[in-house]
Amino acid sequence: MSEVDAFCAAFPKAYLAFHRRDGRRSGLTNASRAVLTHLAGSGPITIGEASRHLDRAQSVVSEIVSQLEGHGLLEREPDPADRRRTLVWLTDAGLARLRQDSDVLDRALVAEAMDRLDTTTRRGLIDGLHALVAAARRKEQP
Known part of the structure; x- marks a missing residue:
């Protein structure tokens, strides 16, 4: 051979x-996975920027972000360049969940x-x- x-x-x-063999990976919806994946690639961005990048209504992305934040997967932080803006970013738990979700x-x-x-x-x-x-x-x- x-x-x-x-x-x-x-x-x-x-x-x-x-x-x-655990079937459904981490319990993330496709929309939540899309937001986490996008943030992992883009770095911290505003909800408005995320909604434009994902081609979704800002209200929809805002709701997804709030849910993910409630689960400790995302956090909001002031933009150091402009304190009036709020950026959204992955927590360590969010990065771990995304990695776990993508494991084959x-x-x-x-x-x-x-x-x-x-x-x-x-x-x-x-x-x-x-x-x-x-x-x-x-x-x-x-």
């Missing part, structure tokens, strides 16, 4: 061993399995995956 065949045979087994693999299952490997094997596994992804990206570049 070639190395390509061996990798392609092992990959689905790895996915099946470690994929998330069950971190606990991966951690259990990795704990059974020696340090050299763990490092080799991680380095090998990074090298494989980097090799794929080099092909994509003109």
Whole structure:
């Protein structure tokens, strides 16, 4: 069996061993996820800016922000450049929830399995995956 065949045979087994099985991810609605994801990419912005970026009514975004703020995922802060403006930003809990929501693999299952490997094997596994992804990206570049 070639190395390509061996990798392609092992990959689905790895996915099946470690994929998330918890159904609905973090309980975020699509609208809430969109606001959190946008803020993670844009940095702190006003509700008006967020509504324009997301192409949603300001009242709708304001309501989503208030709900997320109530759950401790967002916070409002004065704009240091203009104290009359209020910016919205992710809390540490919001960043963690967004990361958890985007996880494909069950971190606990991966951690259990990795704990059974020696340090050299763990490092080799991680380095090998990074090298494989980097090799794929080099092909994509003109």
